[in-house]
Amino acid sequence: MFSSWAGARPRTWEPSPSEHKKWVEVFKACDEDNKGYLSREDFKVAVAMLFGYKPSKIEADSVMSSVNPTTSGILLEEFLNTIRKKKEAQLYQNEIRHIFTAFDVHYHGFLTLEDFKRAFKQVAPKLPERTVLDVFR
Known part of the structure; x- marks a missing residue:
């Protein structure tokens, strides 16, 4: 992902x-x-x-x-x-870690599709959901 x-x-x-x-x-x-x-x-x-x-x-x-x-x-x-x-x-690497931490709001140590959708909805609300799904996969 x-x-x-x-x-x-x-x-x-x-x-x-x-x-x-x-x-x-x-x-x-x-x-x-x-x-x-x-x-x-x-x-x-x-x-x-x-x-x-x-x-x-x-x-x-x-x-x-x-x-x-x-x-x-x-x-x-x-x-x-x-x-x-x-x-x-x-x-x-620190920048990547910071971005990951911002996405992982529940501190699971991994990202779910819902984490991804929530983050993209905040930073790019007009981005098509299909694009978010493609990025996640």
């Missing part, structure tokens, strides 16, 4: 200057030897500092496999781009 929404690409998001500065500071703090890049372990520490969790081996492998093979790690610009994408995805 939400599969088409969940698969939609999040809007492009740019960090504020202060957030960008924080990311650069975290990069520099994790680049202890001033190598100019973050190793796999440095990257994991940086993500933990910024997002509060240690990335999985799969996530770290994915990021590290996408970096320039001539360097031994992730450069600042690559790091900033990766972190921006992670933040963008986090904001998008």
Whole structure:
């Protein structure tokens, strides 16, 4: 039912200057030897500092496999781009969760057709019921 929404690409998001500065500071703090890049372990520490969790081996492998093979790690610009994408995805997931919560007025943890109809009646009262049914399915 939400599969088409969940698969939609999040809007492009740019960090504020202060957030960008924080990311650069975290990069520099994790680049202890001033190598100019973050190793796999440095990257994991940086993500933990910024997002509060240690990335999985799969996530770290994915990021590290996408970096320039001539360097031994992730450069600042690559790091900033990766972190921006992670933040963008986090904001998008929060938005989806907020919308779901607004629809789930009885706090069931799932949406019924009646929940859907009620929500659409409030936000789009002229929308044909057939469209609501199609979206629900």
